[in-house]
Amino acid sequence: MPPTPELRRRIAHAPELRLSPRMGEPMTPKPTDLLTVPEVLAELRVPRRTWQRWRELGTGPQCVRLPNRELRVRRSVLATWLKTLEEAA
Incomplete structure (x- = not known):
């Protein structure tokens, strides 16, 4: 059964509602998700230079x-x- 236009509209604006290709399960973030460096910097609230120094x-x-x-x-x-x-600490 294909998704209704309303469901398609909601899915387009809410990535957490997107369905995985298997068995129609919602795709949820997994502990193994890979973060980009800018995402890590934003989460830690540190400048790029600090990140480079840590590396x-x-x-x-x-x-x-x-x-x-x-x-x-x-x-x-x-x-x-x-x-x-x-x-x-």
Whole structure:
């Protein structure tokens, strides 16, 4: 059964309502979601230079380098990294 025009309109404006290709399940963020560097910077509220310094020192969260050479950070890795900082404080 195809979605109604009203449902299509709601889905277009609410990404969390989009359906996954399997069994019509809603797509929800998973702990393995990859965040872009700007998303991480916004979440942590730090300047790019601070991020670069953490990378130079090896003290930042572990990153994944994509084939196009862009960096991503797994949401779960970022959360774990923040917890270790809380424990150390």
